Amino acid sequence: MTPLLSVQGVTKHYGARLGCGDVNFDLWPGEVMGIVGESGSGKSTLLSCLSGQLAPDAGKVVFDTRADGPRDVLTMSEPERRMLARTDWAFVHQNARDGLRMGVSAGGNVGERLMAVGARNYADIRAQAIDWLGRVEISEDRVDDRPRAFSGGMQQRLQIARNLVTGPRLVFMDEPTGGLDVSVQARLLDLLRGLVREMGLSAVIVTHDLAVVRLLADRLMVMKGGRVVETGLTDQVLDDPQHGYTQLLVSSVLQV
Amino acid sequence: MIRISDVSKSFVLHNQGSAVIPVMEGASLSVAPGECVALVGNSGAGKSTLMRMIYGNYLAGAGRIMVGDVDVARAEPREILTLRREVLGYVSQFLRVVPRVPTLEVVAEPVLAAGGSAAEGEARARELLARLNIPERLWSLSPTTFSGGEQQRVNIARGFAHGFPALLLDEPTASLDATNRAVVLELIEEAKARGAAIIGIFHDAEAREAVCDREIDVSGFTPARAA
Known part of the structure; x- marks a missing residue:
C-alpha cells in the first residue's frame, strides 16, 4: 500500500521569518491527522502549502493520484492541480464565507461543484444537492435560500456538503469547528466522523x-x-x- | 499472545524543572491465549501505566511489548491503529464518546471498525446491551447523559462487542451492582473460552479470584526510589 499523501521536507519562509520548516509525514488512506499548536505556530501555513494554495520554498507533496499513481503536486501544471483540487481534494475553511458563494443558493453552492466535474443534468444535480443537504441536516425547504440567511453552524455544514459532494479522497480542514458554539460543534463533529468513516476519507485537520x-x-x-516538535x-x-x-499545551486545558 | 520483556518507563516533566520520575523497570510477563492474568499492587505501583503501555497509550522507554506479532514499543502509529481495530481491545474506566451518537452505534462501532457488517454490529450491540441490563428505551440516546454505572456498562458492552484476541480490562467490575458484575464475569469467561488473552486490573478481590488464572505483582517492577 502507498500513502495517499507523502509530505517531504516542506519549508516556507515569509521573508526572513520561518512559516514552517522541514515538515515530513505520510498520510495513509482512511487516516485522519490532526495538527495542533498555538496561533502563529505554522499550522495554517503548512495546510496552505499542502493544499496547493501557497508555494513552499522547498520540499515535496506527493499525492497518490487515481490515474498516474504518486505525483508531486508542487511540480504539476496549474490546470492539473486545479482538476485534482476539484475531483480528489476538498478544503473546509474556518470561515464558511471563504468556502461558499454567498450570492448563490444553498443548492447552487453544492451543485456548482458537481458541474465543475462535468455534471450537466439539472434534475440530477438538484437531487444530489438535496440529498447532501439532508446528510448535513439542512432541510429540503432551505435549498433555494442563500447562505447569508443561514446561521453560522448551518453555513459550516453547507460548506462541508459543497466540499464532499464530489466524493473527494482527501479533505483539508482549517479549524472546522472554530467560532461555533459548543452544541453546534458537537453536531458537526458527529457529522464529520460519520462521513469520514462512511466515505473512507483521509483528512488533515488544523x-x-x-x-x-x-x-x-x-x-x-x-x-x-514553524517546527514539528512531536508526532x-x-x-x-x-x-x-x-x-x-506539548506538556504545557496539554496541562493548560481547562477541565470541564 | 502478549509477551512483555524488560520494559521500563520514566516520565520527564519539562515544565517542572525537568524532573525525571522513573516509574517502571524490568517489567516482564507473558499471557497465553485463553488465560486471564491480574495485575496487582498498591495504588501507584504502576498497574495502569503498564496497561497503558501495552495499549500504546503511553510510550515505553525501553524493552519489548509483543502483542501477536507487533512490538507496540516500536510500531508505527498506523500499525498500532490496525492492532487496536483488530487484535487488542481495551476497556477503560471511563467512556469517551462523540456527543449525540446513539448508544447502539457506540457499542456497534468496534464491530464495524474490525470489518463487520452494520447488521452484525447492531445484533451484537443489542445482545450485549440487553445482557448488561441497559433499558431498551435508552439505546437510541447518547450515553453522555447516562448515570455513571450505565456509562460503565455501555463501555463494557463496547469493549466486548468485537471478539478481540487480546483484551485489557481496567477495573471492569468497579461501580457495578451484583447482577451486572456477574454478567461481566460471564463475558470474561466467554472471552477466555474463545481463546482471548486477558490482562486485568481488579480491585474487587472476589471478581479477581473468580476469573483470573494468575496474579502478577507489579510492585516488583517499581524502580527502587532513591531516598
Missing part, C-alpha cells in the same frame, strides 16, 4: 482545540514556531506528551 483532535484524529502532529498516536501524544511544549 485546530487548536485538543478535544476536537481527540475525537476526530488518529494521529497528531504538534507544531511550535504520534493522538491519545499517546495527549496522555503521555514527550516534548515540553
Whole structure:
C-alpha cells in the first residue's frame, strides 16, 4: 500500500521569518491527522502549502493520484492541480464565507461543484444537492435560500456538503469547528466522523482545540514556531506528551 | 499472545524543572491465549501505566511489548491503529464518546471498525446491551447523559462487542451492582473460552479470584526510589 499523501521536507519562509520548516509525514488512506499548536505556530501555513494554495520554498507533496499513481503536486501544471483540487481534494475553511458563494443558493453552492466535474443534468444535480443537504441536516425547504440567511453552524455544514459532494479522497480542514458554539460543534463533529468513516476519507485537520483532535484524529502532529516538535498516536501524544511544549499545551486545558 | 520483556518507563516533566520520575523497570510477563492474568499492587505501583503501555497509550522507554506479532514499543502509529481495530481491545474506566451518537452505534462501532457488517454490529450491540441490563428505551440516546454505572456498562458492552484476541480490562467490575458484575464475569469467561488473552486490573478481590488464572505483582517492577 502507498500513502495517499507523502509530505517531504516542506519549508516556507515569509521573508526572513520561518512559516514552517522541514515538515515530513505520510498520510495513509482512511487516516485522519490532526495538527495542533498555538496561533502563529505554522499550522495554517503548512495546510496552505499542502493544499496547493501557497508555494513552499522547498520540499515535496506527493499525492497518490487515481490515474498516474504518486505525483508531486508542487511540480504539476496549474490546470492539473486545479482538476485534482476539484475531483480528489476538498478544503473546509474556518470561515464558511471563504468556502461558499454567498450570492448563490444553498443548492447552487453544492451543485456548482458537481458541474465543475462535468455534471450537466439539472434534475440530477438538484437531487444530489438535496440529498447532501439532508446528510448535513439542512432541510429540503432551505435549498433555494442563500447562505447569508443561514446561521453560522448551518453555513459550516453547507460548506462541508459543497466540499464532499464530489466524493473527494482527501479533505483539508482549517479549524472546522472554530467560532461555533459548543452544541453546534458537537453536531458537526458527529457529522464529520460519520462521513469520514462512511466515505473512507483521509483528512488533515488544523485546530487548536485538543478535544476536537481527540475525537476526530488518529494521529497528531504538534507544531511550535514553524517546527514539528512531536508526532504520534493522538491519545499517546495527549496522555503521555514527550516534548515540553506539548506538556504545557496539554496541562493548560481547562477541565470541564 | 502478549509477551512483555524488560520494559521500563520514566516520565520527564519539562515544565517542572525537568524532573525525571522513573516509574517502571524490568517489567516482564507473558499471557497465553485463553488465560486471564491480574495485575496487582498498591495504588501507584504502576498497574495502569503498564496497561497503558501495552495499549500504546503511553510510550515505553525501553524493552519489548509483543502483542501477536507487533512490538507496540516500536510500531508505527498506523500499525498500532490496525492492532487496536483488530487484535487488542481495551476497556477503560471511563467512556469517551462523540456527543449525540446513539448508544447502539457506540457499542456497534468496534464491530464495524474490525470489518463487520452494520447488521452484525447492531445484533451484537443489542445482545450485549440487553445482557448488561441497559433499558431498551435508552439505546437510541447518547450515553453522555447516562448515570455513571450505565456509562460503565455501555463501555463494557463496547469493549466486548468485537471478539478481540487480546483484551485489557481496567477495573471492569468497579461501580457495578451484583447482577451486572456477574454478567461481566460471564463475558470474561466467554472471552477466555474463545481463546482471548486477558490482562486485568481488579480491585474487587472476589471478581479477581473468580476469573483470573494468575496474579502478577507489579510492585516488583517499581524502580527502587532513591531516598
